[in-house]
Amino acid sequence: MARFDEVKELVLSLESDFDKFYNKGNQAAGTRVRKGMQDLKTLAQDIRSEVQNKKNDGE
Incomplete structure (x- = not known):
């Protein structure tokens, strides 16, 4: 589950940049x-x- 946590952390870290780009038009955020x-x-x-x-090793 550590890998899943990495994905969540990465997505959450981008939230403010998404807001700045889409709602405020900040090109650097894009x-x-x-x-x-x-x-x-x-x-x-x-x-x-x-x-x-892992799947292949199990077969």
Whole structure:
């Protein structure tokens, strides 16, 4: 469950930048959102690989 907590923490850390970009039009916040979403994508792919490996080891 530690990996799930990592995902939650990352998403929550982006909340203020999402607000600044979408509601206040802050362009720099948009750059931070894009970077955070790329980090989320990378983390998700790592978790997918880990789950697949555990699944394959169990077979």
